[in-house]
Amino acid sequence: MGERANLAINEAPSRGELSVLFSGQSITEPLHHVGPSVHDYGIVHYVQSGKGTFTIRGVTYEVGEGDSFFIFPGELHHYVADEREPWQYRWIGYRGTGADQLLASIGIGPHAPIVQNYRTHRVEAMFRNVYKALQLGGVAGDIEAEGYTRVAFAEYARSSAKGNTSQKADKRSDIERQVEQAARWLSLQFDKSISIDELAHTLGYHRTYLSKMFRKQMGESPMQFLLRVRMERAKTLLMTTRLTIEQVAASVGYEDALYFSKLYKKWYSCSPSTHRSEMQNAQSSGCLYF
Template identity: 50%
Template sequence: MQQSFHSVAINPFPGKGEIVVLFAGHAQTAPDHKVGPQVLDYYLVHNVVSGSGTFQCRAQSYDLQKGSSFMIFPGELVSYASDAEQPWMYRWIGFKGNDVDRLLSKAGISADRPVADTSASRKINALLHQIELALRQGTPNCDLRADGYMRLLFAEYMNGNAVMNQTESEPLSDSKRQVDHAIRWLTLQYSQPISIEQMAASLGYHRTHLSKLFKQQTGMSPMSYLLRLRMERAKLLLAGDLTIEQIASSVGFTDALYFSKQFRKWYGTSPTQYRSILHEQGAGRFDCSR
């Protein structure tokens, strides 16, 4: 049996944000080594490298072994203990962040389901090791490196729980997924001089098929949806000091005159006239909504 040890590295430059690594470590526990019952004010994830043990949370007991991960949530009363015959060795990360709950939810992990089977992933343990190494370096950028590895770790947990999540929640249909993908693409690319043909090619869909699905689910064609995005953004920009040419370019038009014609067709007034009314009466008193 291996001799027990305990090693931990603290983040010397913890920041604030969506994910912040606080510390990382690894240990070979002694037989029957127990932690808790206790309550923490941060998140703590363990991954079992070898051996076995038990984890208790919310009146549930989980028997864990190599390839299992268990998540401790802030404010939850938990305890865990290594096996008497084969005490576990594990790695752990303590972390916090304002986006952690959402990311864990996407990975299918919650206080009611705090255990994940990661035996199929070869990357979990390696990423935990890299996070600890980054903190041990203690350089000014170690916090950024650790946070980056932490995002990759979340991605691995999401991959590992993808099948389970699909069976427990209603999966998106192929057509819904295609249209959602197209909407995200248009929302992010409307400022470029793009075409629907380019969008379909980029997403790997047939233009005619995608346009039909898009119209069925949104009530408008992809081109009309793109034009609406551009016009709504242009209307907001007209409240500022950009020239008409600059606004046209900012919403994906290479020709300011053509942009003005489209704006008039959409709102019933030219960009210049709309801006004048905004300046004279205030943006809140002029309604150009369709």
């Protein structure tokens, strides 16, 4: 199950308190899912229509039209479109020294990641404006995108003051917390040589037991999870940078570029170079985009 997406990337992001990285819009198919994943940046989604579920810290939230959900740096998460009413949403990716503190000050964080039923044309307009600003590009586009994002956050502050944030208790067991810790570690250390044996030893579990519990909770083995993280990161690098295939391979943990290319082709049904060309030229040659 896939999605149709439009994406605008900030070519000149600032390094201040709040920096906008990208923005876009997706129309998803039934049961389209993203993750489980961990990012080193934050993302806020605004649901325009349809519904789905969002899971963070072991808690699953039902999210629908007019709701917003937040992804936080270093937090394992995943989200799934509804089978009958798949959602359509806009999103803004951001990072910065004060972004999380800014959100925390208005009551939004990993334990309260949802702003519910805030149907305001102003919020949706800010998401559209951020996208348009990034399409214009340059320093002016960067400044404009940051300004519109701050206005959107101000709207969320007003909503939070009315009690529209959603918070649930964390009911994870110790092993569930450890599995999420393992997933976070794999997601952040994917560019290095990784041993599942060493990871299991560090967490105090036998490899077989950790792998069993990891698969039960995440739906895939630790090595499958790591491969997916690497392939998704490689796709992002191919789309957003001018790195050579060899440099992309090294950036996601593969010293052998040929071996990396074989894995990439098996994953996406086309080679890295073909995929890059297709994404840049908006062409279609059978590559997969999940």
